[in-house]
Amino acid sequence: MSSASKALSLLSHFSTARPEIGLSQLYRMAKRDKATTYRHLQTLETAGFVEKNPLTKHYRLGPAIMQLAQVREATVPRKEGAKYALEALADATGETAHATVLSGQTLYGLCERESPRHGIRAVIDLNVFPFHATASGLCALAFGPDDLFEVATQNLDGFTAATTTNKRDLTKLVNLVRSQGFGRADQCYEDEIYGLSAPVFDHTRSFAGAVAVACVASRLTPALERTIMSELIIASREVTRNWGGTVPSDIEAKWADTVMHSTAMESAS
Amino acid sequence: MSSASKALSLLSHFSTARPEIGLSQLYRMAKRDKATTYRHLQTLETAGFVEKNPLTKHYRLGPAIMQLAQVREATVPRKEGAKYALEALADATGETAHATVLSGQTLYGLCERESPRHGIRAVIDLNVFPFHATASGLCALAFGPDDLFEVATQNLDGFTAATTTNKRDLTKLVNLVRSQGFGRADQCYEDEIYGLSAPVFDHTRSFAGAVAVACVASRLTPALERTIMSELIIASREVTRNWGGTVPSDIEAKWADTVMHSTAMESAS
DNA sequence: GGTTGTTGGTTCATATATTGAACCGTAATT
């Protein structure tokens, strides 16, 4: 591991839940030497990636990130392209909607939107989405590059009782996702959270990320699930279009199949 | 220079004007070895700070920046706190308004707002503001920590014929800014651009950045200058308040003085 | 169709920059 990547990885310990971190807390969190951590923080500070709260001497993310974000957003306006679709998705389903982007072999959270309908909501506090335990991650495995499966199996952490932690079951699950066109994670990452996702494609015609709805499991009804699926289709189409891609026709076909099937089940019951 | 900072500094070569850069172009721009640059890019890529355009194999800023920006914005919502004030400033003056933030010993551009009133406008395409040649920079020297003056004199580049390039003149200029409460840069950084700025303070009661108006020099009249100054006062008060600070009373006094003086001059003429 | 000049990417011996245990001074807690 290069020293640069060690320094950079320090940044990932900051979150909205933990916006300011002291030197000692950070080197323990990062499981690294204190002196090294200190030097890395200094490097990051001179580069403007972190700054020190002059009162507490704790560190927080710095302003250089904001400029880079401006440039990134101007270059690849993915966030902008997902924003409105997510709003519509959250409003229509009454649950929390979010989008993820695949870069290299990592699936990142891009943005989220909570629905104001219910007092109890799912809150997405994830930077990197595990492939095997989230709806979006399963979408990536199903529709993204093949080498992701290997990456995913490197680290099959069991987050809840329902998490798939062996290769064989994961293969089955991915195949199911592939056949349905939707990723599904029933309390696999967090108890009480049921995730449903659809893939998003970019201008290279390949998998670029996912849109997803994380709903409170106890609130899920077959009717809500149908609503979520059809809204996910709409959202995926829109975001895909905004990212310069088109939804492959085989995916569209699978969606149609899955939704029709689910509707038939419902009316039969 | 640490290897981490070398890697990070690669990021600063990306801009809205140059959003995608190939390996060879980049190592030449950064004046570094090709192999080193390549490895740094790989490091940045695995960290999600850059990504490769799969078509051109050129690099562009990556999605990790967007998440960090989200966290930063949630932590220190300076951009949000400046946004509306800048809009008002641009609308009231009919010129381009922008805000800068000081972090460590560097003055960064935070955001800008162009006024739609005129076809010809000043465009701020700066990431880092030189202290000696911009209105915001002079504000930082005048009201920020004393050690900035030393940093500023390390690099007294002459951008235009009017740029102050020696210590003695810069001292005089800074003193003038200090006595007036406004930074002023008459075509010091770019020809035809006249900058006027006011300091902004944060919760530690110290200088945190500046709000500024960059106007087309040929359009400047004494009346417009008066308008800009009084609008800058309003903007500085609002942004300072949003950043958790209060404008020191001595600055307020200087502003009152300067504006009154300028009004007297005008009515006398 | 071969020559030339790009490009992105790779190699390996060299040497330089990174590392971490132990250290210090300060400021709260007990």
Added chain:
DNA sequence: AATTACGGTTCAATATATGAACCAACAACC
């Protein structure tokens, strides 16, 4: 007054970064 935690510093040991030279692939050109 002793203890514990904090941010920050030191220096010998060594792991890590470096860059000249090298590919293969592509494009322009005569």
